[in-house]
Amino acid sequence: SAVISQKPSRDICQRGTSLTIQCQVDSQVTMMFWYRQQPGQSLTLIATANQGSEATYESGFVIDKFPISRPNLTFSTLTVSNMSPEDSSIYLCSVDPGPLTGELFFGEGSRLTVL
Amino acid sequence: GQNIDQPTEMTATEGAIVQINCTYQTSGFNGLFWYQQHAGEAPTFLSYNVLDGLEEKGRFSSFLSRSKGYSYLLLKELQMKDSASYLCAVPVDGNNRLAFGKGNQVVVIP
Numbered sequence: 001s002a003v004i005s006q007k008p009s010r011d012i013c014q015r016g017t018s019l020t021i022q023c024q025v026d027s028q029v030t031m032m033f034w035y036r037q038q039p040g041q042s043l044t045l046i047a048t049a050n051q052g053s054e055a056t057y058e059s060g061f062v063i064d065k066f067p068i069s070r071p072n073l074t075f076s077t078l079t080v081s082n083m084s085p086e087d088s089s090i091y092l093c094s095v096d097p098g099p100l101t102g103e104l105f106f107g108e109g110s111r112l113t114v115l
Numbered sequence: 116g117q118n119i120d121q122p123t124e125m126t127a128t129e130g131a132i133v134q135i136n137c138t139y140q141t142s143g144f145n146g147l148f149w150y151q152q153h154a155g156e157a158p159t160f161l162s163y164n165v166l167d168g169l170e171e172k173g174r175f176s177s178f179l180s181r182s183k184g185y186s187y188l189l190l191k192e193l194q195m196k197d198s199a200s201y202l203c204a205v206p207v208d209g210n211n212r213l214a215f216g217k218g219n220q221v222v223v224i225p
Contacts, residue, residue: 033212042202043158043215058212092157103148104213106157 002027002097006107013114018081021110023093028073031096034066037109038089046091049076083114119203119216126222127193135188135219137203145206148213149177149188152200161188161201190221198223 003026013019023032032049047055047068055068070076080087093107118140127133139147146165150158164170164179164186176189188201200218207214 042217043213045207045212045214048212103160103163104150104158106159108157 002029002095002105004093004095004105004107006093006110008110009108010111011113013083013112015084015114017083018079019083019112020077020079021091021093023076023078023107025074025095027097029095029097030073031098032070032076033094033096033104034068034076034078035092035094035106036089037092043092046078049078080112083112085114088112088114119205119214123217124220124222126224128224129193129195131193133190133193133221135190135201135221137186137188137216139184139186139203139205139216141184141205141207141214144181147177147179147186148204149175149186150202150204150215152202152218154199158202193223195223195225197221 005024007022011019034046035043036046037043045058046061046066047057049055049068049070051070051073065081067079078091090109090111092109094104096104125133146163148163149161151161152158161175162170162172162177164177167179167181169176169178174191179186186203190197198221200220202215202218204213204215
């Protein structure tokens with residue numbers, strides 16, 4: 001299993017600003033992912049955070065909008081850049097402790113509201 | 116790519132049984148997952164099926180038919196705490212990047 005801490009848990013942001021979300025895991029994990037869950041919707045994968053290299057983005061998501069860092073095996077950040085109201089969502093960090101069980105553990109999520 | 120379809124909402128009474136269906140299309144099947152998500156909380160893992168058939172885990176069971184691209188989650192002896200959204204998910208590839216269905220909201224009433 002894995003215990004994941006995310007912060008901030010929620011924030012209200014102004015249009016045009018950027019916010020960085022932090023994800024801390026209590027153990028070293030190979031696979032870390034960032035998901036978005038828009039109001040009333042399911043989870044959409046944004047990217048895979050790769051340790052020591054650039055993140056791998058899914059279709060529709062780009063690095064300029066969602067830069068991701070992964071300096072080590074226990075920590076990652078997701079930045080939501082130049083925010084607009086359409087970015088209002090819950091952003092969730094997720095890890096697969098392995099070995100390739102496929103069972104993902106999720107952080108509690110960061111609920112962003114963009115005004 | 117992958118395409119996952121789930122019905123959206125159902126209401127059931129305590130003690131009842133509900134079946135939540137999921138159909139999927141994916142290139143290169145590598146298992147199907149069910150997650151539970153209570154309102155305002157993170158999803159939690161329920162089950163994983165990679166072979167055809169029924170997997171039973173207490174009050175919850177999950178069934179898979181690979182040939183039909185179909186799975187269901189069976190919730191027995193419903194309790195109020197089972198009110199949640201139930202999401203099925205399939206891996207996009209072998210690295211466990213999961214694609215989630217829209218989820219099925221189950222509301223349990225007394």
